[in-house]
Amino acid sequence: MKECLLSEAVLDVVAIGNAIVDVISQENDAFIASRALTKGGMQLIDAQQAEALYADMASGLEISGGSAANTLAGMAALGGKCGFIGQVADDQLGRIFAHDIRALGIRYETEVASDGPPTARCLIMVTPDAQRTMNTFLGASQFLPAAALDLDMIRSARILYLEGYLWDPEQPRAAMRDAIAAAREAGREVAFTLSDAFVIERHREDFISLIDGGMIDILFSNETEICSLAQTQDCENAIARFADKLPTLIVTRSEKGAIAIQNGTRYEVAAAPVERVIDTTGAGDLFAAGFLTGHVRGQDPTTCLTLGAIAAAEVISHYGARPEADLKELAGALLA
Template sequence: MTEPRYDVIAIGNAIVDVMAPASDELIEELQLNRGGMTLVDDVRARELYDAMGPAREISGGSAANTLAGLSALGAQCAFIGQVAQDQLGEVFAHDIHAVGIDFDTPPRAGAPSTARCLIFVTPDAQRTMNTFLGASQFLPADALNEEAIGGARVLYLEGYLWDPEEPRAAMRRAIETARDAGREVAFTLSEVFVIDRHGDDFRALIDDGLIDILFANHLELAALTGEDDMEAGIAAIKDKIPTLVVTRSADGAIATRNGERAEVAAEPIDEVVDTTGAGDLFAAGFLYGHVKGEPLETCLKRGAIAACEIISHYGARTEVDLKALMEKKLG
């Protein structure tokens, strides 16, 4: 097998995040799904944007956030995702190139516009996300860079993008390409509602041995396995997946790998400002350790450090030298 060109290549939603502080009263007035993620159409997205206070715009999307964290740590990364030929599409491409990630998916002409996520952050740091998927849900299989997929150590797939039919077919093809090249496939379950809609697909991928690394939080694990008890959920699938990573918010994280098990506590933090991207950056830290061949516990610690940094400020992109922070924390 040739030496990989990339550490991680990811397929995900190409989204621009629009973030603003919000009161609990505004969340109630707008009848939002507090602390969750809701898909909205273009009309609703415009309505919510008009109701927002002063906002910050930054390129996002779950898998893209993970790659940004990986790139900050020094990993070589590439992204596959669909934007439109519009201003937000240009913003997304600029931002992802600016953090050192290769991105060459051609923009899509015509409607719909580039995807955007309207994020309302309440005083308790919970983020309420409202996502218009726009162009991102029309990623065709023929837009895949199969040479790049075959030249990456890990193919990382975002569960959110499994919902639309066209990118779901593209991701299935990408899995085949990675498998044919002898590469690993990592999958993040993303959200409980995605499992409610596509759990049978995910369980089939696991049963067929097509997932090497699975990321889930404790709620997603319960939805996937049907086991409310976390330990029972882990027991139900740990032998089907070479590496299983389960995050538990403030209670830390657990991972199993080929019969080995490790646990870490959450990193201490003075104030949680915004939980947007916590899971994405946890995956970044973990995957960095994984591709570097580090022990399982070290991979988890890297994930916890990255997640702690991201929740200390607004937005899902790091605001400090993440590599230096890791070196300081890990010694």
């Protein structure tokens, strides 16, 4: 690990997350029910389950994904300078992931795992109501060691962005703790996305400890996740529980828009209009992309929320979790 401390930020955001290739197919509700999958949720599966489920899926698309990587893809499309840390194996999907993220102009220099499981993949079934049911085989990504961290790159970014999904495995969890320490030493901000209720159920005490310890500056959550973290069914109570413990708390609410509580002040925006919702995969990831883009440019919270809503609306209007339209054009004057 490099130990060079840089005084000025070179990158906007460095993210640590799962390096995953998404396999997306269109399925009906009967397919979901017959395999006892939780519709609209995400579950971890092993290699054997991944092979069996993949064999049963309809033909689909293979697109590089991963929550934090999707966020960086959105930021890059909006003109951001980003770096990614995440581990792949020396296999076809690993090469696809590395090519795709570098093609976006994102710095990606994590060494390829020379042994162990294959590159991670997420099998995503999209039902006619646009809900996505995700089944993730974490593969090589879950063994990201602390030694793979480029502390120089982490300290060179204004924001360190951490993916909650990757907190689950032991090795990357330890690596992310080291990354937080490095970012803090350099005076950088730390952003964290809760990712999914199942992750919160397993690591609630860890997440609350990070919040109480002042280790998180920006927390991204949806309604379900913030309620799970607070162990309540009342979203407003959940927001109130954490709002004064975080410099910035973001809560997305699907078609109801989004909320930011920043330094005790509440901001709200409506959801951006969408002619037709095709696939909700990546909505939260792209919302974070828009918000963080505005944040690193010094925009006010309402503008940041609006940028997030625009980016999220674009990605749910087509299949896949990476933007297809010109986000800069959609954002227009908001990026000025």
